[in-house]
Amino acid sequence: MIVNNVNLEVVSGSASQFPDTNLLEIAFAGKSNVGKSSLINALINRKSYARTSSQPGKTQTINFYNVEDKLYFVDLPGYGYAKVSKQERERWGKFIESYLYERQQLKQILLLVDIRHEPNNNDKMLYDWIVYNGFAPIVIATKLDKLKRSQVDKHVSVIKKAFNIKDRNRIVPFSATTKQGKDELWEMLDSIIDS
Template identity: 45%
Template sequence: MKITQADYVISAVGPAQYPTDGLPEIALAGRSNVGKSSFINKMLNRRNLVRTSEKPGKTQKLNYFIVNQAFYFVDVPGYGYAKVSKTDKEAWGRMLEAYFAERDSLSAVVQLVDLRHPPSKEDIQMHDYLVYFGHPVITVATKSDKVPKSKHQKHKQMIIHDLGLSKDEPLLLFSSLNGTGKEEAWRALEPYLH
């Protein structure tokens, strides 16, 4: 995938602010410290399009980025980890539920998990939730450079088992440090970009 243009569009808190052009949307979901911002920056060949935060849980809105004027990456608030009030968490929950349940332009979801650790309770809930709503899910295990290659297979099997991934659900290893998995991720996304 050749990225010719990628721009931040809007931080939306509800449907009134979502783009109305009907372009396909790829949502990116993951725990607060899983490396979502780094994934987006690496995929779009930009260093600081999405600011990586020292404080996990900074994304509290749906952040839209338009790519090649053809589709959107939608950065979804991270789950787990974030030190936010219960009220805020409930508000995010409602916003996300409405987005995943009702957004017609949503064509696939990239769920990011950390290759170093077994999927968290929230990872498993999120995966079940996305499957329940019938969205194609591409699972991306980040930070693959931090796990010795000899252990990749073992860690992959753990993720497949814990998330209950079926044979036709892709699981890709990714490193925003060295670019491992970037081409595979674009290949997996290709069918959902039109």
């Protein structure tokens, strides 16, 4: 898709504020600081429309990016951010769950992991939960530019194994810095949007 028009609608507190439309939604999930907002910026060809930060925990709201009035990219707050209280983490969990469980328009979940690291238990729990709920996640292995080219295959294998991914096409190495992986991902998203 060629993206010219994007409009942000922020949802902070509760499910009743989710946009009341029938547009399909693609959600971006993953650990805090993994690069969810950066991926959205790359896909919509904007430098910093979605706010990013080197400090984890930047995105605390559920942000709906209306793309060309065709679909929403949904930027979820990251998990595993150590500095928030247990109570806050639980509130976060419920808020995200209320979105992931109940959202009829949700068509695709992208699960982001850092290509340099083996997925942790939170990543695996979320992956299994996504599959259990009938979605076919696409795993985005972010920060590809941080690896030497010769290391990439090995790291992709580790991630595939951790999630037990059989189909190589369900994992896309991506860099927000070099934009590697962007065209491939847009092709996948276009076919989801058109199906």
